[in-house]
Amino acid sequence: xxxxxxxxxxxxxxxxxxxxxxxxxxxxxxxxxxxxxxxxxxxxxxxxxxxxxxxxxxxxxxxxxxxxxxxxxxxxxxxxxxxxxxxxxxxxxxxxxxxxxxxxxxxxxxxxxxxxxxxxxxxxxxxxxxxxxxxxxxxxxxxxxxxxxxxxxxxxxxxxxxxxxxxxxxxxxxxxxxxxxxxxxxxxxxxxxxxxxxxxxxxxxxxxxxxxxxxxxxxxxxxxxxxxxxxxxxxxxxxxxxxxxxxxxxxxxxxxxxxxxxxxxxxxxxxxxxxxxxxxxxxxxxxxxxxxxxxxxxxxxxxxxxxxxxxxxxxxxxxxxxxxxxxxxxxxxxxxxxxxxxxxxxxxxxxxxxxxxxxxxxxxxxxxxxxxxxxxxxxxxxxxxxxxxxxxxxxxxxxxxxxxxxxxxxxxxxxxxxxxxxxxxxxxxxxxxxxxxxxxxxxxxxxxxxxxxxxxxxxxxxxxxxxxxxxxxxxxxxxxxxxxxxxxxxxxxxxxxxxxxxxxxxxxxxxxxxxxxxxxxxxxxxxxxxxxxxxxxxxxxxxxxxxxxxxxxxxxxxxxxxxxxxxxxxxxxxxxxxxxxxxxxxxxxxxxxxxxxxxxxxxxxxxxxxxxxxxxxxxxxxxxxxxxxxxxxxxxxxxxxxxxxxxxxxxxxxxxxxxxxxxxxxxxxxxxxxxxxxxxxxxxxxxxxxxxxxxxxxxxxxxxxxxxxxxxxxxxxxxxxxxxxxxxxxxxxxxxxxxxxxxxxxxxxxxxxxxxxxxxxxxxxxxxxxxxxxxxxxxxxxxxxxxxxxxxxxxxxxxxxxxxxxxxxxxxxxxxxxxxxxxxxxxxxxxxxxxxxxxxxxxxxxxxxxx
Amino acid sequence: xxxxxxxxxxxxxxxxxxxxxxxxxxxxxxxxxxxxxxxxxxxxxxxxxxxxxxxxxxxxxxxxxxxxxxxxxxxxxxxxxxxxxxxxxxxxxxxxxxxxxxxxxxxxxxxxxxxxxxxxxxxxxxxxxxx
Numbered sequence: 001x002x003x004x005x006x007x008x009x010x011x012x013x014x015x016x017x018x019x020x021x022x023x024x025x026x027x028x029x030x031x032x033x034x035x036x037x038x039x040x041x042x043x044x045x046x047x048x049x050x051x052x053x054x055x056x057x058x059x060x061x062x063x064x065x066x067x068x069x070x071x072x073x074x075x076x077x078x079x080x081x082x083x084x085x086x087x088x089x090x091x092x093x094x095x096x097x098x099x100x101x102x103x104x105x106x107x108x109x110x111x112x113x114x115x116x117x118x119x120x121x122x123x124x125x126x127x128x129x130x131x132x133x134x135x136x137x138x139x140x141x142x143x144x145x146x147x148x149x150x151x152x153x154x155x156x157x158x159x160x161x162x163x164x165x166x167x168x169x170x171x172x173x174x175x176x177x178x179x180x181x182x183x184x185x186x187x188x189x190x191x192x193x194x195x196x197x198x199x200x201x202x203x204x205x206x207x208x209x210x211x212x213x214x215x216x217x218x219x220x221x222x223x224x225x226x227x228x229x230x231x232x233x234x235x236x237x238x239x240x241x242x243x244x245x246x247x248x249x250x251x252x253x254x255x256x257x258x259x260x261x262x263x264x265x266x267x268x269x270x271x272x273x274x275x276x277x278x279x280x281x282x283x284x285x286x287x288x289x290x291x292x293x294x295x296x297x298x299x300x301x302x303x304x305x306x307x308x309x310x311x312x313x314x315x316x317x318x319x320x321x322x323x324x325x326x327x328x329x330x331x332x333x334x335x336x337x338x339x340x341x342x343x344x345x346x347x348x349x350x351x352x353x354x355x356x357x358x359x360x361x362x363x364x365x366x367x368x369x370x371x372x373x374x375x376x377x378x379x380x381x382x383x384x385x386x387x388x389x390x391x392x393x394x395x396x397x398x399x400x401x402x403x404x405x406x407x408x409x410x411x412x413x414x415x416x417x418x419x420x421x422x423x424x425x426x427x428x429x430x431x432x433x434x435x436x437x438x439x440x441x442x443x444x445x446x447x448x449x450x451x452x453x454x455x456x457x458x459x460x461x462x463x464x465x466x467x468x469x470x471x472x473x474x475x476x477x478x479x480x481x482x483x484x485x486x487x488x489x490x491x492x493x494x495x496x497x498x499x500x501x502x503x504x505x506x507x508x509x510x511x512x513x514x515x516x517x518x519x520x521x522x523x524x525x526x527x528x529x530x531x532x533x534x535x536x537x538x539x540x541x542x543x544x545x546x547x548x549x550x551x552x553x554x555x556x557x558x559x560x561x562x563x564x565x566x567x568x569x570x571x572x573x574x575x576x577x578x579x580x581x582x583x584x585x586x587x588x589x590x591x592x593x594x595x596x597x598x599x600x601x602x603x604x605x606x607x608x609x610x611x612x613x614x615x616x617x618x619x620x621x622x623x624x625x626x627x628x629x630x631x632x633x634x635x636x637x638x639x640x641x642x643x644x645x646x647x648x649x650x651x652x653x654x655x656x657x658x659x660x661x662x663x664x665x666x667x668x669x670x671x672x673x674x675x676x677x678x679x680x681x682x683x684x685x686x687x688x689x690x691x692x693x694x695x696x697x698x699x700x701x702x703x704x705x706x707x708x709x710x711x712x713x714x715x716x717x718x719x720x721x722x723x724x725x726x727x728x729x730x731x732x733x734x735x736x737x738x739x740x741x742x743x744x745x746x747x748x749x750x751x752x753x754x755x756x757x758x759x760x761x762x763x764x765x766x767x768x769x770x771x772x773x774x775x776x777x778x779x780x781x782x783x784x785x786x787x788x789x790x791x792x793x794x795x796x797x798x799x800x801x802x803x804x805x806x807x808x809x810x811x812x813x814x815x816x817x818x819x820x821x822x823x824x825x826x827x828x829x830x831x832x833x834x835x836x837x838x839x840x841x842x843x844x845x846x847x848x849x850x851x
Numbered sequence: 852x853x854x855x856x857x858x859x860x861x862x863x864x865x866x867x868x869x870x871x872x873x874x875x876x877x878x879x880x881x882x883x884x885x886x887x888x889x890x891x892x893x894x895x896x897x898x899x900x901x902x903x904x905x906x907x908x909x910x911x912x913x914x915x916x917x918x919x920x921x922x923x924x925x926x927x928x929x930x931x932x933x934x935x936x937x938x939x940x941x942x943x944x945x946x947x948x949x950x951x952x953x954x955x956x957x958x959x960x961x962x963x964x965x966x967x968x969x970x971x972x973x974x975x976x977x978x979x980x981x982x
Contacts, residue, residue, distance in 0.1 A: 025960035033880060033953030040876060040950065052876035055943045057911035059875050061928060062943070065918035187875055755930035808924035 063188030064808040070843035076180040079849040084833040091803035091811035101173040104361040108177025117191040126211030149435040150214040167458040171206040174361035178204040212359035217450035221482030225565035230283040231679040237274030244681040247564040258554035267688040272696040289439040308376035311546035312495040319584040322790040325489040327374020328781040336805035362460035372787035378483035381563035383448040386518030469494040485547040499535040548572040570768035595822030596770040602638040608690040618711035629718035640766025642740035652721035745777040796824035867907030883954035904951035
């Protein structure tokens with residue numbers, strides 16, 4: 001029997017035991033579960049991705065491979081009727097709709113399914129909204145994007161745009177498709193990049209397309225020919241600088257065929273290096289600061305392969321008797337690719353295929369049932385700087401124009417962090433010309449044709465429907481920027497090319513490579529060059545047309561200033577060399593020409609390295625090393641095949657030669673106290689110099705006690721290059737000298753994650769060849785296409801990468817082997833959904849309107 | 852292992868698998884808590900619940916591995932996360948088990964408080980204690 005007090009004690013003991021038992025489980029339970037949840041949600045570390053959504057075996061990254069399966073049907077709001085989507089074995093969508101807007105809706109849906117992260121990343125980059133994803137790390141890039149004034153321009157366009165226009169309605173429909181995918185996609189279908197960045201997709205808006213086009217304009221139409229020349233002038237004076245960086249290319253193989261229909265070579269002796277120009281130093285400082293302010297940071301010229309090739313032959317020069325067209329735009333190569341292939345069919349209205357830019361609903365380069373077209377970048381000078389007179393050096397509110405003060409438009413730009421907090425605020429200023437920025441103690445504004453470029457794509461939509469070369473050119477007539485050499489061929493056999501884009505008409509001599517006085521309205525652009533004055537050619541007698549970013553018009557034919565930053569015409573020379581020699585061009589020949597690796601640069605320079613033209617005395621004085629280097633170079637076939645064992649020596653000699661010849665352009669400050677080159681002229685200037693053996697440019701600054709000449713420097717370069725190549729690559733007969741051991745392609749993922757990139761790829765390509773590759777190998781042919789314009793138009797194409805942006809997809813990299821080997825895939829051209837054989841089809845999806 | 856324990860193991864495995872596939876990873880602690888509350892303490896929920904979660908995620912992983920691009924995915928994840936595939940698989944299963952165990956432990960702390968009399972009658976065993 002227990003007393004009441006004993007019962008109380010027992011209860012107290014029991015309660016204590018329960019409490020102990022509770023705490024023994026509660027505290028570790030909270031700690032363990034808390035740790036698991038912190039890891040799962042990503043609260044544990046801002047650097048690590050959230051483990052829960054990452055590791056979830058159904059909806060996390062493990063599910064990405066399974067997420068590639070397509071549904072049998074899908075819904076999109078606004079569809080006016082059913083639409084069939086057939087995805088072929090290459091992952092390319094063929095959209096069959098009875099209404100054009102429905103076709104764009106489904107194109108938006110399928111593009112989002114394959115490329116959602118890319119869609120959002122590139123428009124965020126264009127809009128300067130990366131900080132909302134990655135915080136402070138994105139601030140510099142965002143500031144640059146906004147400083148260029150695209151946010152302001154897009155806002156203005158969106159208030160002024162005709163929302164009933166066909167172009168705007170297409171953008172809207174495309175966005176509806178993207179948003180339908182975003183709303184309906186399962187958690188497993190969320191692209192891995194969102195999980196790694198710990199962000200979620202945001203709905204698509206029509207203005208995103210304008211940001212995308214703005215990004216393209218920055219890449220292709222924002223160049224400054226003044227800076228290189230001014231840098232050279234700051235070291236060797238203006239006369240030498242003008243000759244090193246001429247407005248007109250000394251070797252003319254223009255896009256618009258000239259009278260002689262062959263290369264016109266006008267290599268003049270270079271003026272000797274002169275005294276540094278003091279005013280050039282000031283110009284360089286200003287342009288450097290402007291470049292930094294507007295984000296035009298200089299890239300390694302070797303990595304700038306933002307060029308392209310296109311050419312077309314008339315039926316009389318093709319084996320089949322039909323016109324042929326080839327195009328391969330050279331751009332930065334990324335995974336996923338800048339391009340997304342698609343085919344849109346709307347009976348009696350539209351039947352077009354080719355590549356789209358993810359984010360825009362039209363085919364940029366491609367073909368329909370009647371025509372084919374491709375672009376190369378014109379690279380014209382379409383931006384100018386103005387030094388403005390302002391009312392306050394620190395916070396100007398007005399600028400002087402002629403005799404009056406004009407108000408400066410200002411706007412506040414806020415940069416938000418991932419949590420929606422403001423992490424930075426900038427005041428952006430604008431004159432009537434464009435954005436105004438502070439450069440040291442002065443203020444500079446920039447005029448640029450791209451600010452006029454925000455149309456809703458009507459030109460492209462009409463071009464996609466064009467039935468002839470003439471209709472295509474008419475459709476693209478008011479295209480603004482970036483200016484493109486637009487090549488078109490049609491089934492009737494017409495071939496034509498026009499360098500299309502808005503060119504400013506400048507006052508005075510029309511030159512745009514100088515800083516203008518902003519206080520004078522007479523320095524403003526006077527208007528736009530009329531279309532009839534654009535570089536143009538139609539059905540030339542020679543039977544072919546081509547472009548490779550060279551100067552469009554031979555200045556001997558017309559001296560109108562279009563720019564001053566033309567690349568050396570090595571590729572143009574090679575295309576025309578091949579086409580002139582081939583009077584029965586086939587589709588396969590077009591493909592081989594696209595991947596041609598013979599170097600006209602090598603052909604032009606090699607004879608000098610081999611000693612042709614040297615005096616007998618110089619030849620006799622050559623050392624054993626020089627003779628060996630010459631013997632090895634003589635074995636070079638002027639090509640950059642991946643297994644070539646002599647191209648590596650040629651490139652080493654070119655490097656050694658440039659180092660010795662252009663030493664007047666060196667400045668201090670390089671790594672280890674070595675000089676760095678302020679600027680480097682192209683190899684056409686070197687070729688001119690090789691023809692001038694006594695030029696004072698051959699003299700090496702370091703050896704003040706004697707004066708070197710061409711032969712001595714060539715010998716020294718050969719010796720040094722042979723020694724270096726042996727040291728770096730071993731015996732000349734060994735595999736170490738293979739071209740693919742010293743140069744490879746690198747295609748990086750958009751976030752530069754090596755795991756999702758394709759790196760160290762051997763290629764048959766070299767500097768300035770038709771299939772180009774140089775520098776770090778991160779740029780090159782982003783899309784290769786050949787089209788035969790017979791009774792049934794047929795197309796072949798390839799691009800590096802694959803249709804899907806999902807690294808787990810079989811279509812992430814499936815085009816790459818063919819691209820590396822220079823092969824093209826035959827493109828099916830079904831007229832109806834049932835035309836594709838079952839073995840060509842990966843999936844069929846029927847789209848119906850959302851309830 | 853007794854038949855009832857196996858039954859609970861199978862049932863919970865199905866529960867974890869369906870909940871994860873339909874709702875996502877965050878359903879694991881919820882199912883673990885509910886399972887722990889519902890399961891008789893004598894059947895060792897602190898062992899059975901995390902084991903079920905691990906088996907469920909293993910099965911889901913197996914199902915995902917049947918997809919065409921899974922091998923390529925694993926290669927890329929190995930590079931991305933600088934870890935071998937086996938480590939990634941183990942991390943996945945371990946994460947499910949850790950989450951389920953933490954939730955089960957927390958749930959078990961409340962069970963005797965909620966019904967101490969019933970708990971006494973059932974006779975909590977030593978195996979029901981935290982590991």
